[in-house]
Amino acid sequence: MNKLLKVLAASALVATVLVGCGKKGEDTGAAAEGAKYAKAGLGVVSSYSDGQVNSTIAAVGLDADGKVQYIDIDVAQSTPGGDAEKTKTKKELKEEYGMKGVSPIGKEWYEQAQFFEQFCKGKTADEIAGIETEKRDEEHTTVPKSGSDLAAGCTMDIGEFKEAVAKAIANAQDANADKIGVGEVMANDGEAKQLDTTIALVATDADGKVVYSKIDVAQINEKTTDTKSERKEDYGMKGVSGIGKEWYEQAIAFEEYCKGKTADEIAKTETEKRDEEHTTVPKTGSDLAAGCTMDIGAFLEAVAEAFTNAQ
Template sequence: MKKSLSIFLSTILAVGMLAGCSPKEAPKDNAGKEAPAGEATIAKIGLGHVTSIGKSKELGTDKNGKEVLPVGQVDETIVAAAFDKDGKVVSVTIDTAQTKVDFEKDLKLKSDITAPIKTKVELGEEYGMKKVSKIEKEWNEQIVALEEWMKGKTVDEIKGMKVTKRDESHVAVPDVEELKSSVTITVEGYLAALEKAYANAVDVKEGAVKLGLGTEVSIGKSKGLGTDKNGKEVLPAAHVNTTMSATAFDKDGKVVDTVIDTAQTEVKFSKEGKLTTDKNGEFKTKTELGEEYGMKKVSKIGKEWFEQIDELEKWMSGKTIDEIKGMKVTKRDDAHPAVPDVEELKSTVTMTVQDYIAVVEEAHSKAK
């Protein structure tokens, strides 16, 4: 009897040990291979943006009779996001370039068009939200809290966030328990840019572990009222170029894939200082413009901007930042000081590339 009981207990113990040692099915990455337990795998990356010139001002007076000078203001909200195979956010970075070009009463340029332009993230404490914030948090701190809340959720779940209207300037403040003490900014633009990032998302190759956002902003082509070298009248215009990239990197810091785009936004004025650009107009990036951008008709290789940037993105894939920065370039003219001079790109990329390299480098430095 004792011997039978001993055999029975031994059998139960053995079965239990086998069950305890059976491994759980490991999560799969987008290539079908096993990913580290607990880690979501990047399957897609996307770049989204929302452009607004709604805060631009024309020459005139305010409701108190105070003089208002012309301002061309371009607010560019940018999102770089990585998603898993189920469409859930793995990594997300949000930023806004709030770029102003000021004019004098005589419509000459007031802003220094050579000065560097910082985004809200880059401004950090300089942005100055903390001193007026009820929760005493700066913009960059609040946006990090929002990004963390988004992780692990689908775009539909994020869009379904409960919000509340605080005032006319804050029409969609988060009304969810997790964010009440950390986010008091209005978030509709950030959600819209994330939705665009998902809609534009591209599949990435195996091995992406980090995603970064890079930006480069310039107002160098802005103009005040005057005449050109031929005596032709030049009307005032704020010209804001925002180049951006969402770039995925592997564990060795090599580019797995990158999406690069440029928002080239103009705010135009008449010689009387009145706005001639529709504040509610649609503003497309170079990629969104596609054939409308019009590079092909002046291109020696007969390729549109979006076709050329696609070739540059492919060339970057598999390379380190140092290898990309080390690209041999040549100066074609003053407007094209850094055209690729590498055999693989000579027949596919004839535009200047220094800003595109710069935003991928910044994406690498900020990747997470």
């Protein structure tokens, strides 16, 4: 069973138990007391150097006071030139990433990222921006200050973490959500020396229905480090679109389509093959096809993963 089918199956199961079954010790009575997250936001910061791409992804959920109550940090990293087999983010790689052996605190990348996440919880944008850092060497110029509480569990460079979190908070939209999750789908193009990372943030109510979502693609190469949504008209899809819509406009149409739907309902979105390069486009004549005619295969996979990761 491939990754998409596994994730879709798991997300369907999650949809049936989303109410009344907590995760990682969360309070399952939150829905009765009101939604946990007033706003949800996504931020992506990418860099390109010597054929390698790094896309740092931050998803946040804020309470009514603007304090971070949910946070997920991850990095989609390609190898120089792009390795088609490399489809896991740093957090998904876990021990395979190999940082523990060279870490001064003996912690793997995902463990240090999780420590940073916990450190940020309960803090505002200004408090996170004010986290003290120092230069360790020419390659690590923004590491947690020695002797600080954060440095006890995270000694890797957090410059792009802080930047992505700041962007996510600035991008945050009203959600009134009970759970938030994020999913990423990576695709390396060695010939183009490009990494495409499809990112889905999903915020749901107590019934597991989408109240807010954000879809974006970090298509990063030596020419651009902006996401497709950030490029807006500069992306250049409108002129070749059958419905005269730019990429970000079609992504918004997909987001609107997802509102009020469960994981299972989104997974069952009808698609069809248009040509060899577009094998998962919205079915002709469907409500979704009225506003989105681009391939949504990676969207569906990332959304399904976001549901399984929701907390």
